Amino acid sequence: MNFDHETTKLDFVKHRNKFFIFSGGLLLLGIILLATIGLNLGIDFRSGTTIDVLTEESATAEEIRSEFESIGLVPDDITLAGDQNEIGRAAFIGALNQEETLEIQRHFEEVYGNTPTVSTVTPIVGEELARNAIISVLIASIGIIIYVTIRFEFLYGISAIVALFHDALFILVVFSILQVEVNIPFIAAVLTIVGYSINDTIVTFDRIRENIKYEKRIKGFDDVARVVNKSLVQTLARSINTVLTVVFAAGALFIFGGEALRAFSLALVIGLVAGTYSSLFIAAQLWLVLKSKQLEKRKNRPVPNEA
Amino acid sequence: MKKKRGVRKGLIFSFFVIVAALGALIASNVLDHAEDISLGLDLQGGFEVLYEVHPIDGEQEITRDLLTDTVASLNARINVLGVSEPNVRIEGEDRIRVQLAGVSDQQTARELLSTQARLSFRDTDDNVMLDGSDLVEGGARQSFSETNQPIVTVTVRDANLFGDVTREIKDRPDNRLAIWLDWEEGDNFYDEIIKEDSKIVSAPTVHEVLPYRDIMITGNFTIESAQQLAGILNAGALPVELEEIYSNSVGASLGERAMEQAIFAGFIGIALIFAYMLFYYRFMGMIAVITLTAYIYIVLVIFNWMNAVLTLPGIAALILGVGMAVDANIITYERIKDELRSGKSTMSAFRAGGRRSLSTILDANITTILAAAVLFYFGTSAVQGFAVMLIVSILTSFLTAVFGTRLLLGLWVNSRVLNGKPRMFGVKESEIGEL
Numbered sequence: 001m002n003f004d005h006e007t008t009k010l011d012f013v014k015h016r017n018k019f020f021i022f023s024g025g026l027l028l029l030g031i032i033l034l035a036t037i038g039l040n041l042g043i044d045f046r047s048g049t050t051i052d053v054l055t056e057e058s059a060t061a062e063e064i065r066s067e068f069e070s071i072g073l074v075p076d077d078i079t080l081a082g083d084q085n086e087i088g089r090a091a092f093i094g095a096l097n098q099e100e101t102l103e104i105q106r107h108f109e110e111v112y113g114n115t116p117t118v119s120t121v122t123p124i125v126g127e128e129l130a131r132n133a134i135i136s137v138l139i140a141s142i143g144i145i146i147y148v149t150i151r152f153e154f155l156y157g158i159s160a161i162v163a164l165f166h167d168a169l170f171i172l173v174v175f176s177i178l179q180v181e182v183n184i185p186f187i188a189a190v191l192t193i194v195g196y197s198i199n200d201t202i203v204t205f206d207r208i209r210e211n212i213k214y215e216k217r218i219k220g221f222d223d224v225a226r227v228v229n230k231s232l233v234q235t236l237a238r239s240i241n242t243v244l245t246v247v248f249a250a251g252a253l254f255i256f257g258g259e260a261l262r263a264f265s266l267a268l269v270i271g272l273v274a275g276t277y278s279s280l281f282i283a284a285q286l287w288l289v290l291k292s293k294q295l296e297k298r299k300n301r302p303v304p305n306e307a
Numbered sequence: 308m309k310k311k312r313g314v315r316k317g318l319i320f321s322f323f324v325i326v327a328a329l330g331a332l333i334a335s336n337v338l339d340h341a342e343d344i345s346l347g348l349d350l351q352g353g354f355e356v357l358y359e360v361h362p363i364d365g366e367q368e369i370t371r372d373l374l375t376d377t378v379a380s381l382n383a384r385i386n387v388l389g390v391s392e393p394n395v396r397i398e399g400e401d402r403i404r405v406q407l408a409g410v411s412d413q414q415t416a417r418e419l420l421s422t423q424a425r426l427s428f429r430d431t432d433d434n435v436m437l438d439g440s441d442l443v444e445g446g447a448r449q450s451f452s453e454t455n456q457p458i459v460t461v462t463v464r465d466a467n468l469f470g471d472v473t474r475e476i477k478d479r480p481d482n483r484l485a486i487w488l489d490w491e492e493g494d495n496f497y498d499e500i501i502k503e504d505s506k507i508v509s510a511p512t513v514h515e516v517l518p519y520r521d522i523m524i525t526g527n528f529t530i531e532s533a534q535q536l537a538g539i540l541n542a543g544a545l546p547v548e549l550e551e552i553y554s555n556s557v558g559a560s561l562g563e564r565a566m567e568q569a570i571f572a573g574f575i576g577i578a579l580i581f582a583y584m585l586f587y588y589r590f591m592g593m594i595a596v597i598t599l600t601a602y603i604y605i606v607l608v609i610f611n612w613m614n615a616v617l618t619l620p621g622i623a624a625l626i627l628g629v630g631m632a633v634d635a636n637i638i639t640y641e642r643i644k645d646e647l648r649s650g651k652s653t654m655s656a657f658r659a660g661g662r663r664s665l666s667t668i669l670d671a672n673i674t675t676i677l678a679a680a681v682l683f684y685f686g687t688s689a690v691q692g693f694a695v696m697l698i699v700s701i702l703t704s705f706l707t708a709v710f711g712t713r714l715l716l717g718l719w720v721n722s723r724v725l726n727g728k729p730r731m732f733g734v735k736e737s738e739i740g741e742l
Binding site for chain 1 (some may be wrong): 571579620631638670674678682683
């Protein structure tokens with residue numbers, strides 16, 4: 001791949017409104033979905049019931065699951081505990097009613113000769129972790145804006161943060177549409193995307209900043225647009241290669257990493273692609289719009305010396 | 308025209324020496340390091356409890372200091388259990404989270420953690436005869452009785468103290484001395500003594516005055532449980548009451564095969580990245596493969612050295628770190644290619660490319676580290692673990708991808724072997740413009 005900005009006819013800037021509309025529409029739809037259907041929250045974020053079943057010897061998750069299914073209940077999660085995996089812990093989202101609880105106790109008493117312990121759990125841990133992650137990302141965003149304002153300028157900072165939230169929201173929306181179950185590892189995936197999004201956006205901005213310096217006069221929209229387009233074409237090979245390599249890593253995890261990591265690696269793959277998309281088509285274009293507005297204002301400002 | 312100078316073979320020789328040394332180092336101990344990595348609860352299984360802290364009496368106020376003291380005594384107790392990598396943290400205003408990866412006997416662990424370890428000697432009417440303040444700190448130990456039963460021995464400050472207590476008790480109609488663990492207001496001797504899981508460790512009958520400093524507590528001990536009681540008595544009483552509000556005692560939450568599968572997937576992912584880099588960047592791709600290998604190895608070593616626990620969020624951060632290390636390579640190589648295309652010589656393209664890419668990589672990495680630092684400072688548990696791993700990854704990737712690449716590629720470029728061979732960098736002659 002070679003994208004020479006002199007010869008390549010790629011014009012990112014021309015289509016910016018389509019990208020804004022696409023992303024805006026998707027996010028709007030997503031917010032509606034999030035507000036109505038919401039995310040398919042897993043046991044980490046919902047209160048529920050756990051049932052500890054003591055089996056006679058080591059059990060497998062499948063065995064416990066089929067025992068529950070034989071009485072018409074489907075556990076949301078099963079983990080094994082105990083030295084020989086002799087305890088099966090089944091988790092149900094939501095509270096079980098009296099009848100179900102009795103049925104479970106009777107059934108497992110028959111099968112294993114032990115009465116299972118039933119306890120209710122509250123999603124304190126998951127909720128606090130999610131809240132904590134959100135607050136931390138908000139504070140980090142302020143830090144990023146400050147750093148970028150010092151090293152670049154304020155408008156770059158704003159655009160980078162918009163792209164960052166675009167990407168984080170993007171994954172939430174996709175997960176809301178697909179209704180994939182969301183548990184604590186999902187938070188780690190979103191944080192990873194946030195990190196990648198910043199990294200990717202800054203690399204693109206760095207090239208814009210450099211090219212702006214070479215320009216003799218930046219008067220208005222057309223000049224800025226030319227620089228932005230040139231910078232995007234110049235960094236395109238890098239953007240594609242980088243996203244390809246990280247998608248290799250996340251994709252391998254998605255395909256070969258097993259069932260347990262599937263939701264997590266899916267979030268990574270989607271987020272990484274979204275991160276690259278937003279750097280090219282949202283962050284840079286948004287900066288272009290903000291920057292040309294700023295130039296416009298300066299031009300229109302009455303200058304007393306000129307008459 | 309520049310005079311064509313000879314090839315400096317010495318530099319190429321040093322390149323191979325460095326690569327061979329690195330290879331030997333990695334081959335010699337990478338497996339040891341990989342095996343030493345402690346896996347977190349999600350990957351290995353273990354036990355997690357979230358406690359809410361309550362004051363022991365009405366006047367006590369839950370302060371940060373009090374919580375810190377509680378964490379310190381919890382840590383001392385976990386040492387009694389012999390768990391490495393305990394993770395005890397204060398959360399919110401009044402919560403403490405204890406994570407013990409790989410603990411098998413969770414019930415004992417739980418009891419050991421939440422008992423307040425307030426030992427008291429009471430008569431059968433529940434009046435205090437002696438309590439913790441009369442005992443020598445750190446004076447508890449496990450020993451054996453005359454009949455070779457495991458017992459716990461505690462030491463009182465003054466021999467007269469125990470002498471006085473036994474003198475008072477021995478002539479009573481019910482001359483038993485109850486030794487309580489965690490007596491609470493409302494507890495009653497006659498109710499408690501018949502319970503199966505009693506708070507009364509033992510209630511020996513006193514027949515004579517015992518003016519000794521060492522008090523032997525005979526209970527229903529095994530050697531292990533006697534050692535543990537002595538251990539927690541020495542670790543000190545908890546300054547607060549702990550109420551368990553959440554506990555998670557699990558086998559690996561991601562399932563037993565999850566780790567093997569994740570490692571397999573990781574190898575495939577890395578192999579794909581290496582193949583792509585070699586295909587796309589040719590000679591420079593080989594340098595990238597070497598520096599990326601070094602990166603993975605160094606992260607592993609630092610991780611072990613920090614005694615950190617690897618969890619799923621840690622793996623996520625590692626993937627991001629690999630991505631950023633590859634990215635730093637790609638940014639540098641693309642720059643060098645740009646410079647080559649603009650007609651510069653190999654050597655000056657290498658220098659200009661390196662210089663210009665550095666500021667890009669620096670800004671991108673600093674911004675991400677800044678975000679990671681904020682996540683670490685304000686985050687809790689999983690968020691913090693992610694942040695630590697990310698910071699380690701970024702610093703290492705910067706080291707290997709910037710300095711490693713410069714060093715290794717520099718040796719080749721400065722040897723002049725690559726002069727006039729842009730194809731080795733993945734640049735076609737037809738793309739090279741006039742300077």
